[in-house]
Amino acid sequence: MKIGLISVGKLSQAFLRDGVAEYAGRLQRYISYNSHELKESKGGSKPDPKVIREQEGERILARVPDGAYLVVLDERGRNYGSEELAEFLGRHMLQGTGELVFAIGGAYGLSRAVKERANLQLSLSAMTLTHQMARLLLLEQLYRGFTILRNEPYHNR
Numbered sequence: 001m002k003i004g005l006i007s008v009g010k011l012s013q014a015f016l017r018d019g020v021a022e023y024a025g026r027l028q029r030y031i032s033y034n035s036h037e038l039k040e041s042k043g044g045s046k047p048d049p050k051v052i053r054e055q056e057g058e059r060i061l062a063r064v065p066d067g068a069y070l071v072v073l074d075e076r077g078r079n080y081g082s083e084e085l086a087e088f089l090g091r092h093m094l095q096g097t098g099e100l101v102f103a104i105g106g107a108y109g110l111s112r113a114v115k116e117r118a119n120l121q122l123s124l125s126a127m128t129l130t131h132q133m134a135r136l137l138l139l140e141q142l143y144r145g146f147t148i149l150r151n152e153p154y155h156n157r
């Protein structure tokens with residue numbers, strides 16, 4: 001199985017860039033992982049959130065391979081505990097999912113079309129995070145998930 005991450009917007013803050021690089025590196029010890037950063041739409045002097053979501057959504061969907069299992073990150077999505085996320089990852093590996101793709105939206109969130117394509121909407125918290133923070137938290141939880149599956153001490157059960 002491969003894991004992909006599609007995110008809208010740059011990782012502009014150095015402390016988050018360092019954290020994302022750290023956890024992406026850790027994750028790659030367990031699984032093939034790739035990340036695509038997409039340009040955010042600006043929308044001019046009077047940005048229309050719906051138009052921006054739709055433009056960004058088209059770019060996200062163009063990046064999702066056919067047949068991939070798509071998990072979109074959304075504060076209103078399903079809450080998983082870390083062990084549940086580990087089970088989810090384990091299940092997909094066992095059942096032979098080829099590509100598990102995660103998508104993180106931009107400042108105005110994800111379009112309806114992206115949510116409709118999604119196989120799962122996943123929440124990291126009921127609170128709204130910046131897309132950059134969501135990226136770091138997701139990668140840490142994916143890494144944690146693999147350490148749980150391997151019974152390694154990181155999770156300290």
Ligand SMILES: C[S@@+](CC[C@H](N)C(=O)[O-])C[C@H]1O[C@@H](n2cnc3c(N)ncnc32)[C@H](O)[C@@H]1O
Nearest residue numbers: 073074075104105109123124125127129131134
């Ligand atoms: C600044 S947030 C967008 C907030 C937007 N107002 C909305 O309603 O979705 C940018 C992206 O970060 C991700 N995100 C932010 N908070 C999250 C959370 N608590 N759980 C999961 N994803 C989150 C989502 O993918 C979201 O599209």
